Amino acid sequence: MAALKRAVLLLLLSLYTAFAAGPFVWAAMLSLRTTTEIHRNHFAPPNPAHWDKFAEAWFTSNYGVYFTNSTQVVVSAVLLLTLVGSMAAHCLARYRFRFNRVIYFVLFSTIIFPPQITIISLFQILVQYGLYNSKLGLTLVYVAIQLPLTIYILESFFARIPSDLFDAARIDGYSDWEIFWRVSLPIALPAVATTVILNFILLWNEFLYAVVLITEEANRTLPLGIQRFIGDTQEDVGMIATGLMIAIIPVVVVYAFFSERLIQGMTAGAVK
Amino acid sequence: MAVVTLEKLTKFYDRGPLPAADAVSLEVQHGEFMVLLGPSGCGKTTTLRMIAGLESISSGTLSIDGRVVNHVPAKDRDIAMVFQSYALYPHMSVADNLAFGLRRRSIDRAEIGRRVAAVADTLGLTGLLQRKPHALSGGQRQRVALGRAIVRDPKVFLFDEPLSNLDASLRVSTRGEISKLHRRLGATMIYVTHDQVEAMTLGQRICIMNGGRVVQVGPPLEVYKRPLNTFVASFLGNPPMNLLPARVAEGKGRLSVKLGGELLELKQRQYSALPAGAAITLGIRPESIAAHASAGARERLAGVEAEIVQIESLGAETILAARIPGIESELVARVGPEVGASVGERRSLWLDLSAIHLFDATGALITADVGASPA
Numbered sequence: 157m158a159a160l161k162r163a164v165l166l167l168l169l170s171l172y173t174a175f176a177a178g179p180f181v182w183a184a185m186l187s188l189r190t191t192t193e194i195h196r197n198h199f200a201p202p203n204p205a206h207w208d209k210f211a212e213a214w215f216t217s218n219y220g221v222y223f224t225n226s227t228q229v230v231v232s233a234v235l236l237l238t239l240v241g242s243m244a245a246h247c248l249a250r251y252r253f254r255f256n257r258v259i260y261f262v263l264f265s266t267i268i269f270p271p272q273i274t275i276i277s278l279f280q281i282l283v284q285y286g287l288y289n290s291k292l293g294l295t296l297v298y299v300a301i302q303l304p305l306t307i308y309i310l311e312s313f314f315a316r317i318p319s320d321l322f323d324a325a326r327i328d329g330y331s332d333w334e335i336f337w338r339v340s341l342p343i344a345l346p347a348v349a350t351t352v353i354l355n356f357i358l359l360w361n362e363f364l365y366a367v368v369l370i371t372e373e374a375n376r377t378l379p380l381g382i383q384r385f386i387g388d389t390q391e392d393v394g395m396i397a398t399g400l401m402i403a404i405i406p407v408v409v410v411y412a413f414f415s416e417r418l419i420q421g422m423t424a425g426a427v428k
Numbered sequence: 429m430a431v432v433t434l435e436k437l438t439k440f441y442d443r444g445p446l447p448a449a450d451a452v453s454l455e456v457q458h459g460e461f462m463v464l465l466g467p468s469g470c471g472k473t474t475t476l477r478m479i480a481g482l483e484s485i486s487s488g489t490l491s492i493d494g495r496v497v498n499h500v501p502a503k504d505r506d507i508a509m510v511f512q513s514y515a516l517y518p519h520m521s522v523a524d525n526l527a528f529g530l531r532r533r534s535i536d537r538a539e540i541g542r543r544v545a546a547v548a549d550t551l552g553l554t555g556l557l558q559r560k561p562h563a564l565s566g567g568q569r570q571r572v573a574l575g576r577a578i579v580r581d582p583k584v585f586l587f588d589e590p591l592s593n594l595d596a597s598l599r600v601s602t603r604g605e606i607s608k609l610h611r612r613l614g615a616t617m618i619y620v621t622h623d624q625v626e627a628m629t630l631g632q633r634i635c636i637m638n639g640g641r642v643v644q645v646g647p648p649l650e651v652y653k654r655p656l657n658t659f660v661a662s663f664l665g666n667p668p669m670n671l672l673p674a675r676v677a678e679g680k681g682r683l684s685v686k687l688g689g690e691l692l693e694l695k696q697r698q699y700s701a702l703p704a705g706a707a708i709t710l711g712i713r714p715e716s717i718a719a720h721a722s723a724g725a726r727e728r729l730a731g732v733e734a735e736i737v738q739i740e741s742l743g744a745e746t747i748l749a750a751r752i753p754g755i756e757s758e759l760v761a762r763v764g765p766e767v768g769a770s771v772g773e774r775r776s777l778w779l780d781l782s783a784i785h786l787f788d789a790t791g792a793l794i795t796a797d798v799g800a801s802p803a
Contacts, residue, residue, distance in 0.1 A: 320515035323482050324576075328529035329503035342519040 180404070186397035194393050213398045221374065222381030223402060229291050229377060230359045233298035237306050237355050240299070242348060245310030246340050250322065260311065267304045275368055282369060289372050297369060298359050306351045313347035314340060349414040356410050360403070378403045430493045430506075430583035430616050432456040432479060437488035439474050448474040450640035451488065459614045463631030465621060467663070471640035472620045473588055479618060480586050481505050492583065503532070508577035509586040512593065514569045516561040522548075522572050523557040529580050547579040567598045574609070587619040591626060603629060624664050628652065636660050658791035661711045667747060667760045670717075671787070674710040676702045685710060685786070688754035692730045694781060699796055702786075708794065709787040716783035717761035719748065719769060721776075731776040734759055736769050750777055 186194055188202035188209065213219040248260050278297055279288070287293030317340060325335045341348070363379040370376055376384075382399040385392045436451040449471040456462045464472040477483040479490060481502030490498055497505050508529075516525050526544045535543075548554045551571045561569055570590065577585055587606070591599045607630055610617055621627055627634050628648045635645045636659075644656045655661035661669040676699075677684035683694045683702060687710055702708070721729050734750035737758060748761045748769060761777055769775065786794040 318513055318515065320511045320513045321517060323477075323480075323502075324509070324511060324515040324517075325528075326482065326502045327480060327507065327509050328580075329532035339517060343517075345519075 183397050183400050183404075186394065187401040189394055189397075191392050191394035194397075209394065209398045210402065213395060213402060217381075217385070217395060217399070218373070218376075219378070219381055219399055219402050222376050222378045222399075225291060225375055226360060226377040226379075226403075227406070229295050229298065230356060233295045233302070233359055234352055234355045236295070236299045237302050238348060238352060241303055241306035241351060242310050242314075242341060242344065243336065244303075245307045245314050246336050246344075248307070249311050249314035249317075250319075250340070260307075263304050264308050265304075267308075271301065271364055275365065278365075279368060289370055289375060291375055294366060294369055294375075294377070297365050298362065301365070302355050302359065306355060309351050309354075310344065310347055313344050317343055353411060353414050357407055360407055431458055432584055432616060432618065433489075433491045433494075434475070434479070435489040435491075437475065437478055437490055438486045439471075439478060439483060440486040447471075447486070447640050449478065452637070452640075452642055453488075454635055454642060454645060456616055456618055459616055461610050461617045461619065461630060461632045463619045463621060463627040463634045464637060465624060465627040465631075465634050465663075466637035466643075467622055470637040472622075472637050474640075475637070476509075476586055476588055476618060476620045479584070480507055480509050506583040507586055508580045508582040508584075509588065510573045510577050510590045512589040514561075514573040514590075514593075516569055516572055516576075518561050521558050521560055522553060522564070525561070525572055526553075526557075526575050526579050529576065533580075543579050543581075547575045550578070551575045566594055567602065570594060570598075570602055571605075574606070578609070578613070583616065585613075585615055585617040587617065587621075589621050589623075590619075591621070592623070599626075606630060624666070628664075636663065638663075654793075655711070655785065656793050658709060658711065658787050661785065661787070665713060667714050667762070669711045669713050669785070670757075670759050672710045672712075672752070672755055672757060672759065674708050674786075676704055676706045676708060685784075687732060688752040690730070690732045690752070692732075692779065692781065692784070694784065699786070699794060702794065707789055709791070711785040711787060712779055712783055714747070714760045714762035716780040717759070717763070718778040718780070719761065719763040719767045719775075721778040726778070728781055729778040730781050731778050732759075733774060734777050736771055736773045736775065739767070739769060739771060741765070748777075 182199070185199075185202050188205040188207065189200070190206060190209070193200070214223075244263075248256060282288040282290075282293045282297070285293075287296065321339055321343070322335055325339050330338065361379060362377075363383075366377050366380050367383070370380060378399070382396055382403065385396045385399065432455070434452050434454045436453055437449055438447050438451055439449040440447050452471070452475050454462070464475060466472045474483060478485050481497070481500065485498050489496055492505060492507075517528065520528065523544055526547060527540050530540045530543065544557075545554070548557055551574060553568070553571055553575060556564060556568060556572075561572065564572065570593075573590065590606075591602055594602060603626060606619075610630075619626075619630060631648055633645060634648050634651050636643045636651065638659050644651055644660050646654075651660060652664050655664065655669070658671055662671060672687060675686045677686045677691055683699050685692045685694060685708070692710075718725075718729065721731070732752055734752045736748055736750050738747075738749035740747040740749075744765060746763050746765055746767045746769075748763055748767065749758045750761065751758055759777065788794050
């Protein structure tokens, strides 16, 4: 009976793995084949494997530039988000002050606006401040759009840290600033990791703001770069797949690095 | 060691018109173990937090060793506090938890290491120094919390119900450890609890609080034997003191009290202030009531007829609940194991006249005239 249960479980897990990993494996195979080979047979294995396509994409098709731009914009945005978000969340969760909940509500309520509503005004603002078509402008926009969700996730976690810990640290002689860095933030690391992964993946794949706010080739991010290979009448499917693989790798690395913390953040809850 | 003086310490919170602590005045002496005892919401924790510097003081004065510290930050008061939840930093090892407070006080690393090792040795934590709090049992966490306070060598120790998260047997042994610790360190300690057993066993003096106010302060036995009002009388003791409605049967001078149909003559005391017919409350502890009385002992006892309504045999003793005709509340007696009584039986119960307390209509103790024998 136990063996049967195990077999059923294994079967279900295998099916789920195939469902989840299938598209990834397929894209990986496509990335090693030329567009001509792909048109001949969509599902054939990469034989021979064209590893040189990665070098070609990176150097000839400008993916190197896109990748660097994406990395600069997203890493800075995620760093800023983590720093500002965790400070704001700590403050909202920890201190009782007038309009605390009002501020929290106003911050959080901004997520109800679809991006299409705000994008034209954002465009205007960036043009006025000379930030249009710049990586700094896009970074700031990314921070602004992701901040409410970041604060929402972190605030609920910070609020669960018992206030006795802060009191103990105060008696131990630490200032509010030190308590944030040495007590709150380390305890909230699982939740911080959750927001890092979420923000990284969402921003790494972000397209709408990037396509409106960046037009210069030198400042394009990866999703815009990949889009360049989609023409009106024909698509370079092989190169798109290679670009996709280049784009996916950092996400996988970030996830692998933070996933244990992410799981802790989702399951832990209790601060012993 | 230090003297902690509270003068009319009051705390108002934004959310309520009534003070959480209402003009609390108390002096804790050098090296004294003072217990703040009271039911939930009586203001004892608020008072402790004001002493710690974790709550602002609405009015009144708090001084440590004669220096007013109302506006001195918690870190500069030289106090240590043990919290109910232990408040161990979950991301730090036991060693780091112990050293965290010292690192802030510009003590060199070697000295910190030496102090941490010494405290760990005293509390049996040496083998646990590299563990994180989640890998410790409740008792071990409690010891780390104690260690964190001791390692700082503060002027004053504050304890906020530190035993309430422990199971019964661990509570008894930790109680003993805290008591030993006090004897060894000789430090001033202020301990908050709602558990009267902890208060009676640990405290050199007990400060009983109710509704934000100090109700009575004194050594445990004095507070137990001579409660100043019905609140203290009913709060201390398990089962608590019997409080029965009674009337003064005669006028001034030697007093008789009518309890139900019985007339009790309080021969040894004089209460010149009590008018005849006044409604009073008669208090007597369960252990001051006997099921049997030898002929010789009856001189200082008064027998009352009562119907036994419940018998709880606890092995070493028996708790009897009885009803005196004409009185609604039950009379509870703590008697010997071999009482030989049965439920429904009417029998005499013997009240020790010297252990009777009288309270007026407001619940305050009526004191006997000066010169008369005390209760």
